[in-house]
Amino acid sequence: MSEFAFKARELDSGDELAPKRAEFVLDEVVYLDGNSLGALPVSVPGRVEDVVRRQWGELRIRSWEESGWWTAPERIGDRIAPLVGAEAGQIVVGDSTSVNVFKALVGAVRLAGEGRDEILVDATTFPTDGYIAESAARLTGRTLRPVTPAEVPSALSDRTAAVLLNHVDYRTGRLHDLPGLTSAVHAAGALAVWDLCHSAGALPVGLDEHGVDLAVGCTYKYLNGGPGSPAYLYVRRDLQDRFDSPLPGWNSHAEPFGMRTEYAPAPGALRGRVGTPDILSMLALEAALDVWDGVSIEAVRTKSLALTDFFLECVAEYVPQDRVESLTPAAHEHRGSQVALRCDDAGEVMKRLIDQNVVGDFRHPDILRFGFTPLYVSFTDVERAARVLGEVVAA
Amino acid sequence: MSEFAFKARELDSGDELAPKRAEFVLDEVVYLDGNSLGALPVSVPGRVEDVVRRQWGELRIRSWEESGWWTAPERIGDRIAPLVGAEAGQIVVGDSTSVNVFKALVGAVRLAGEGRDEILVDATTFPTDGYIAESAARLTGRTLRPVTPAEVPSALSDRTAAVLLNHVDYRTGRLHDLPGLTSAVHAAGALAVWDLCHSAGALPVGLDEHGVDLAVGCTYKYLNGGPGSPAYLYVRRDLQDRFDSPLPGWNSHAEPFGMRTEYAPAPGALRGRVGTPDILSMLALEAALDVWDGVSIEAVRTKSLALTDFFLECVAEYVPQDRVESLTPAAHEHRGSQVALRCDDAGEVMKRLIDQNVVGDFRHPDILRFGFTPLYVSFTDVERAARVLGEVVAA
Known part of the structure; x- marks a missing residue:
């Protein structure tokens, strides 16, 4: 040897x-691609089978209440919260990361107010964030300015509405300074939006501690939620009442079954929901999160x-x-x-x-x-x- | 008797x-809520188990190619196409209905061009369509005008950019005149966007035949895709090259793995994709569509x-x-x-x-x-x- x-x-x-390894389905492969698709947790297949055969197959429509389907987005959000340093009630799960970037960035621009006309975006980011940021800028009449994370402090000004940054660079693995950059963004009076895809589940994020405004992340990498499992949106508690989503679907309504013509946003993190949650993927994720116990x-x-x-x-x-x-x-x-x-x-x-x-x-x-x-x-x-x-x- | x-x-x-009944999991219940959540097709549990245990658990990341995960949105779109009277290559599956209404309506307004400043929306529609239409109007600087379907012909003008209508009213079950209203919308030079949630899988829609411009629908009602299964977006073939999505995620890029900073939209229906597809829900839907064979x-x-x-x-x-x-x-x-x-x-x-x-x-x-x-x-x-x-x- x-x-x-x-x-x-x-x-x-x-x-x-080391004992956690037994909670995953692994074989003779050395699997170093969990930052793309996490391995299958042992608890998932049985849970998914129950969701399909019993909850859908037998209880059918009753499962929206009886199996807790309706409240899954916020319940699972609360399971993710401690992993990213957030108190409960600030995260909802659902939609893809791209869709959540759109909600977060348009929401941030609106929170920043009319006077601020520029969005800064991490030029080294995973491409989808840049594409969606461009769309958010176009639809809100702002200018998009790509800068490296190192350039952010000098690029900030009283024109800056929001800054979209990746916590960890998907190519190089570089960890950016979330506390320092968030402080700099705040000092300029702007909002900090962080993409946690490559950090959540791998290292402490400290969303609450560092005063991050909004954040998004996927759940299929270090959180092992399964292929294309739903992403999440964090909106800091004190911003929630003013968070104005560009995707105000019926699931984010104060009274979703009231079937009102007028939109009235739900209080709290629920405001980040949009349409009917994809239950199979979502409950597979919920089972996958069991590995974090303890x-x-x-x-x-x-x-x-x-x-x-x-x-x-x-x-x-x-x-x-x-x-x-x-x-x-x-x-x-x-x-x-x-x-x-x-x-x-x-x-x-x-x-x-x-x-x-x-x-x-x-x-x-x-x-x-x-x-x-x-x-x-x-x-x-x-x-x-x-x-x-x-x-x-x-x- | x-x-x-x-x-x-x-x-x-x-x-x-009648023989099709045996392809569903049913019991002593008379289930008349399939227009909310379709019953479980017998083929689904085994397929989902294979997706979880083998495709995810054993093949892991290789399944994006080997198990056809990457192409699922357009492949399953082509399975839905004949059910709504569309040739292949015009439908992609993914995201919720609400998110697809947003893509379709903003896309329609952009196709209509700058000179048209009004969106008409079915005042009797399922609420989410109205809420999302309001957001689409706000973000594109248009005015939203709710009218009943019967009022559409007289409300159309050269100001009309797009009209969002439901094919079947979710409360009363009234079937609206898709061919006639689409013609009227076209005669006014506007685009017709149809929500097929309550018609797809229950009656002929004839998207191609009637020249519908864009359409969306869910898959968990008469298509039996499972709770919150992904919705779909139809963009008529001759509009695809000009379809300009407000959610240009990396999955809609012409070269998604090129990781380019500049966005360049994919040709065809793929342009309606956004982020990573939720594979578990999507492949459950694919299995559920087997019941339509023959x-x-x-x-x-x-x-x-x-x-x-x-x-x-x-x-x-x-x-x-x-x-x-x-x-x-x-x-x-x-x-x-x-x-x-x-x-x-x-x-x-x-x-x-x-x-x-x-x-x-x-x-x-x-x-x-x-x-x-x-x-x-x-x-x-x-x-x-x-x-x-x-x-x-x-x-």
């Missing part, structure tokens, strides 16, 4: 989260950093230096829960890695992306992934 | 769709009218005339697939009906609503429902 394989075993034996997000962060540290060590040991270059910041305070390696033939290398049962993903044009989900990735996985990577690039 | 029970048996024995929508319509005719006959026989009054048009050309009965104590009556295993729904303030899904409701069901209604109101 190599020195690193031995060290991996030691690290696994000291890992307080888990502290601080412990997750500690393990996440240990995993990425160890992966970088193993890569330095196993992979020739001229073949890959890490784009992920070395400093812990700037690192998410993934490692991105630049590699000239990344597409081909990732194919061979997958053939060897090491699954990460390839991001155009030259990035090998490896996500580390602390609830189920072991240090033994990490050592094996780096070792196989070394073999593949040497071949 | 009463005369009507005998007649029910005769009608059932002559019903060519079914002609004309046969469905014939049975639907026979069911509602027979229900009205039985009600006339079993229920004292002073207790209920039908709000559903007697003329076939104005009737959808439901019967709405006005009844002073409708809330209480519906509770007792449900206690007696006859499930319809109550619509505030005084409506008993019964939906007739031709694929699984029998004439024997109809006779029993009317008979129990008669007993309940007499008690």
